Amino acid sequence: MALIAAEHLDVRHGRTQVLHDVSVRIDGGEIVTLVGPNGSGKSTLLRCLIGAQRPTKGRILKAAGLRIGYVPQKLHIDPTLPLTVRRFLDLPTRVGTAEAEAALDEAGAGHVMGRQMADLSGGQFQRVLLARAILSRPDILMLDEPTQGLDQPGSAAFYQSLEEIRARLGCAILMVSHDLHVVMSASDRVVCLNGHVCCEGHPAMVSAAPAYRELFGTGTRGALALYRHDHDHADHAAHHHHHHGEEA
Amino acid sequence: MLLDSFLMRAALAGVGVALAAGLLGCFVVWRRMAYFGDATAHASILGIALSLAFGTPVTLGILLVAGAMALLVFALTERGHAVDTALGVLAHGALGVGLFAVALTPGPRVNLEAFLFGDVLTVGRGDLALIWGGAAVVAFLVWRNWPLLLTSTLSPDLARAGGMDPSRGTLLLSLLLAGVVAVAIQVVGALLVTALLIIPAAAARTLARTPEGMALAACGIGVLASLGGLGLAVAADSGVGPATVTVAAGAFAILTAARRVRQG
Numbered sequence: 001m002a003l004i005a006a007e008h009l010d011v012r013h014g015r016t017q018v019l020h021d022v023s024v025r026i027d028g029g030e031i032v033t034l035v036g037p038n039g040s041g042k043s044t045l046l047r048c049l050i051g052a053q054r055p056t057k058g059r060i061l062k063a064a065g066l067r068i069g070y071v072p073q074k075l076h077i078d079p080t081l082p083l084t085v086r087r088f089l090d091l092p093t094r095v096g097t098a099e100a101e102a103a104l105d106e107a108g109a110g111h112v113m114g115r116q117m118a119d120l121s122g123g124q125f126q127r128v129l130l131a132r133a134i135l136s137r138p139d140i141l142m143l144d145e146p147t148q149g150l151d152q153p154g155s156a157a158f159y160q161s162l163e164e165i166r167a168r169l170g171c172a173i174l175m176v177s178h179d180l181h182v183v184m185s186a187s188d189r190v191v192c193l194n195g196h197v198c199c200e201g202h203p204a205m206v207s208a209a210p211a212y213r214e215l216f217g218t219g220t221r222g223a224l225a226l227y228r229h230d231h232d233h234a235d236h237a238a239h240h241h242h243h244h245g246e247e248a
Numbered sequence: 249m250l251l252d253s254f255l256m257r258a259a260l261a262g263v264g265v266a267l268a269a270g271l272l273g274c275f276v277v278w279r280r281m282a283y284f285g286d287a288t289a290h291a292s293i294l295g296i297a298l299s300l301a302f303g304t305p306v307t308l309g310i311l312l313v314a315g316a317m318a319l320l321v322f323a324l325t326e327r328g329h330a331v332d333t334a335l336g337v338l339a340h341g342a343l344g345v346g347l348f349a350v351a352l353t354p355g356p357r358v359n360l361e362a363f364l365f366g367d368v369l370t371v372g373r374g375d376l377a378l379i380w381g382g383a384a385v386v387a388f389l390v391w392r393n394w395p396l397l398l399t400s401t402l403s404p405d406l407a408r409a410g411g412m413d414p415s416r417g418t419l420l421l422s423l424l425l426a427g428v429v430a431v432a433i434q435v436v437g438a439l440l441v442t443a444l445l446i447i448p449a450a451a452a453r454t455l456a457r458t459p460e461g462m463a464l465a466a467c468g469i470g471v472l473a474s475l476g477g478l479g480l481a482v483a484a485d486s487g488v489g490p491a492t493v494t495v496a497a498g499a500f501a502i503l504t505a506a507r508r509v510r511q512g
């Protein structure tokens with residue numbers, strides 16, 4: 001049974017059609033990544049799923065009592081709002097200090113409990129957002145480009161934490177990402193979006209699909225070569241996962 | 249009897265208003281809603297005109313028109329309109345029409361100055377009951393809805409993902425603000441009511457590490473400003489509203505300078 005599903009979503013912003021006939025479903029425990037060029041409606045789809053954006057047409061189905069942990073793309077904290085990390089973790093529901101510490105630890109944020117949110121580095125900030133999201137014991141984590149602004153090792157470590165969190169909490173993960181090589185190695189399923197769903201499936205299948213190549217492979221010869229190199233590695237990793245799954 | 253002294257009544261009125269305004273003023277600052285205080289305050293002049301025309305109590309007229317303005321502004325912002333211009337038209341339009349309508353009202357000339365600059369020295373027992381009752385309602389509702397209000401102030405999307413309705417928070421804040429503005433007009437006047445919302449909260453920012461701390465500090469600074477303002481007004485034989493805002497602005501200047509020094 002799907003945790004959450006979108007059925008035939010249409011979203012218009014004024015005259016612009018952002019999403020057209022988009023259907024996706026996320027099952028328990030899987031990692032699904034949304035990829036697509038800028039303006040392809042990835043964030044809009046995510047906002048529809050959390051209920052922040054009302055679709056013009058179509059509907060969202062959620063499992064009863066579904067708990068969503070949401071990590072927004074960016075969170076602007078007005079400088080007039082004083083907010084310690086500890087207090088931020090209390091939103092929307094208050095949590096015990098031990099629990100808050102455990103979540104920070106799990107998200108790899110380190111000892112930042114007493115710091116002001118505004119004083120954190122980009123990486124620490126993202127990890128505190130992640131810690132807050134897992135405090136609600138979510139059935140599904142939704143992350144909107146969580147590693148934007150992080151360097152390569154930083155984002156690799158971030159995705160590592162995500163894997164560990166999924167292993168421990170057993171939650172599903174839906175994320176928007178630009179890091180194609182990470183997507184290919186860390187996802188169970190990839191949905192390629194460009195206003196509509198171009199293609200979706202196992203990372204290896206999607207990366208071979210003509211629609212996907214057309215989207216990511218034009219006009220960027222150098223980047224394309226790099227990406228092919230990367231996703232070759234990713235293929236192996238994905239196969240490994242697959243085999244393990246079958247043996248178990 | 250203590251309440252018989254007009255000075256005592258004025259002090260109590262000022263403190264009651266300062267508590268409610270300090271609390272809500274934090275949200276005004278965090279959410280950048282300064283325009284909102286102005287719009288409702290200006291609209292209340294229209295409320296005065298309507299009350300005079302229909303012979304209803306002035307406070308009721310102000311409350312109704314301020315509430316209607318709050319709902320209108322809420323509806324506009326919810327639809328994602330670029331509200332700046334619309335608000336300007338609404339607020340100043342209401343002020344202009346209100347002043348014009350007051351001038352047209354037959355009968356004895358109304359002392360508009362009392363509404364523009366406040367007249368806390370004429371506050372009666374009924375007004376005191378309204379102010380303190382209102383402040384208690386504001387404090388109770390804000391306390392009950394604190395997680396919703398704070399989360400949706402930080403990010404409406406986070407609130408939605410957590411199963412909350414941020415629009416409900418915005419609507420609640422809008423109506424409470426309209427109520428506080430309507431009542432506070434008696435104390436500081438329509439022109440300075442936004443100052444009472446914003447200045448204590450802004451001054452409190454320099455002292456606080458958490459939202460709750462800032463709300464408490466804003467209430468404290470507001471109370472000091474209203475008592476200090478009353479004292480200053482009596483000593484200098486000036487209006488209480490302007491003196492209150494002067495003290496609040498002074499507190500803001502000192503606290504901001506002290507913070508600069510502390511941080512080197």
